[in-house]
Amino acid sequence: MCTSLNAQKQDYIWISNFYSTDSCYNAPSPDRCGASILDFNSLPPSTYREIKLTLDFLESNASICDENGELLLYSNGQSIHDFNHHWIDNGEIVNYSPKWEWLTWTNEFNKTRPSGFRGVQSVNIIPGPGAQDEYWCLYHNYENFDGPTEIGNYELWSVYVKKNDEGNFEAFGKDSLIYDQIRRRGNLNACKHANGRDWWFLQFNRDTVHTFLVDPFGIHLDHSQVLPFELRTSFGQSKFSASGSKFALHGEYVFEHNEPHGADFMLAEFDRCTGDLLNPDYYQIQAGDWIDNALEFSPDEKLIYLGLKDTIYQYDLESENLLDSKEVIYTLVGDTCHLFGRDIQLGQMQLGPDNKIYCALGGQCTSMHRIDYPNVKGPDCMFRSEVIPFPSFIFGTIPTLNTYRLGPLDGSSCDTLGLDNIPVSRFWFEQDSIDYQSVQFWDVSYFRPEEWSWDFGDGMQSNERHPFHEFENNGIYEVCLTVRNENAEDTSCQTLEIGPSSIKNILDKEYLSIYPNPVEEYTRLVIYHYLPENARCNIYNAEGICMKSFPVKGGENRLYLGDLNQGIYFYEVLDGVRSLGAGKLLKI
Numbered sequence: 001m002c003t004s005l006n007a008q009k010q011d012y013i014w015i016s017n018f019y020s021t022d023s024c025y026n027a028p029s030p031d032r033c034g035a036s037i038l039d040f041n042s043l044p045p046s047t048y049r050e051i052k053l054t055l056d057f058l059e060s061n062a063s064i065c066d067e068n069g070e071l072l073l074y075s076n077g078q079s080i081h082d083f084n085h086h087w088i089d090n091g092e093i094v095n096y097s098p099k100w101e102w103l104t105w106t107n108e109f110n111k112t113r114p115s116g117f118r119g120v121q122s123v124n125i126i127p128g129p130g131a132q133d134e135y136w137c138l139y140h141n142y143e144n145f146d147g148p149t150e151i152g153n154y155e156l157w158s159v160y161v162k163k164n165d166e167g168n169f170e171a172f173g174k175d176s177l178i179y180d181q182i183r184r185r186g187n188l189n190a191c192k193h194a195n196g197r198d199w200w201f202l203q204f205n206r207d208t209v210h211t212f213l214v215d216p217f218g219i220h221l222d223h224s225q226v227l228p229f230e231l232r233t234s235f236g237q238s239k240f241s242a243s244g245s246k247f248a249l250h251g252e253y254v255f256e257h258n259e260p261h262g263a264d265f266m267l268a269e270f271d272r273c274t275g276d277l278l279n280p281d282y283y284q285i286q287a288g289d290w291i292d293n294a295l296e297f298s299p300d301e302k303l304i305y306l307g308l309k310d311t312i313y314q315y316d317l318e319s320e321n322l323l324d325s326k327e328v329i330y331t332l333v334g335d336t337c338h339l340f341g342r343d344i345q346l347g348q349m350q351l352g353p354d355n356k357i358y359c360a361l362g363g364q365c366t367s368m369h370r371i372d373y374p375n376v377k378g379p380d381c382m383f384r385s386e387v388i389p390f391p392s393f394i395f396g397t398i399p400t401l402n403t404y405r406l407g408p409l410d411g412s413s414c415d416t417l418g419l420d421n422i423p424v425s426r427f428w429f430e431q432d433s434i435d436y437q438s439v440q441f442w443d444v445s446y447f448r449p450e451e452w453s454w455d456f457g458d459g460m461q462s463n464e465r466h467p468f469h470e471f472e473n474n475g476i477y478e479v480c481l482t483v484r485n486e487n488a489e490d491t492s493c494q495t496l497e498i499g500p501s502s503i504k505n506i507l508d509k510e511y512l513s514i515y516p517n518p519v520e521e522y523t524r525l526v527i528y529h530y531l532p533e534n535a536r537c538n539i540y541n542a543e544g545i546c547m548k549s550f551p552v553k554g555g556e557n558r559l560y561l562g563d564l565n566q567g568i569y570f571y572e573v574l575d576g577v578r579s580l581g582a583g584k585l586l587k588i
Contacts (some may be wrong), residue, residue, distance in 0.1 A: 008404045012069035015036040015214035018393030036390040038351040041069040043428035049391040060117035064125040067496035077117030091172035116185040124188035134162040154182040180452035191240040194272035196408030196419040211275040229282040238292035250295040296349040298374040330383040337365035348398040391516030405446035423449040425492035431554035449483035499533035512581035518588045521562035532575035
């Protein structure tokens, strides 16, 4: 079996890093410079600062992990780095043109350092089909940065990355031209072919979509398809839905003839077997005086979210009139990053491995938004502003990610390689904020599970996909989820400890994290695997006086510390008399 069908955790590490010019290091909080990581190997995802990572991201951002969710490669469109946070062999400079130097800065050691290409979805890393430790890195050429002509003058380049005889990743065939008639920059996200091995990705001209295939022989222009309308977009995002059955594109107008500002929105079905867009529809959306367009599908593919400069809209894909189904989910009102005095705008959106939608900031600061229940219509989808504070400044926050966790399209004419969808079980859970013994379980399994069997460890079971379960007593429970289809079944288990009990404490330090630390305003406390009965996080000064006390629950908690004076504090999380963890906290 192709190794890419075994795990597909390639999108578990999201990297962001501020443009580290002198303006950052001369800011009031220079220790907030550097890279932040959002890590989905644990759910809720953890955050931390990675001081070894020095590559900057000005929008162009791609990363890929191995089958275990460990970081392998990442790129900003100018350089390719590996898990050791150093450029790969022959990968220090890629995508070179005279404008490569324009997008650099010089550090204190007089070393030229790339700041990253300005362009959403303008770099991507695609696994080599059917191969191990081989990847294709795609990017748009800088030389044509000033904008396209009528027929398009952006060039698509590639580099082939594989391990050399020394076991190191090396770049081969660097800056190879793939295609030179592209009008819309970006859209370098890929969808798995219906055979479960190869990849599709799309590039656009004014009225034409060029469909590329990545297979064991390389990258090929498979065919071009004329659209029944013209696209005027030049920036923004495009996405395949989670199953790969839908495709959408959203971007700002290329302004012509003094037209009002607005956005193009294209929606179509996608044939994973042929690579064709089916029944494409086109919409024009009016917007404000400047827009940073974004989009994302809900996990169940019944809703789609469009983001403009300061507003996120939700549309019902099952509605007879799509535009009439619009609902305002969130409006940003006059927010400014206090550290730089720059306006904050809503940026890219991305569906996470936990089936929540994460929303970046178009203007740099130190947090990320999130839609917690994107399958739910209306405001009950729960848009949470600045829910994840980062330990450092961020800019190119959302990496370009492909539609991982897709196998072959069983029964299609392209299901020809003998690969099977062997389901993989994975789940996570949320503690109820009112009844601490009530837990919502969320299935995030993949490779086409058709049946779900839950064992809650207390003698109770469920066959629902996302069950809500109430435990009667405190204690330690092993909860297991078995998923199956006609090919196989898979079981995963997690140990939950509910409230203080007489059983030996199983909690380790790794189950309690607090980031950012140092903290300026907000920090995020996450309690893993333990569901407290009545827990509080107490903040003490150096004299042992409790300065603040927050009620907290299992999972993530957002704590405001902006009203504390600068200095060293100490935190302790207590559930009754039981200590769940303690440590030092620096307020800056």
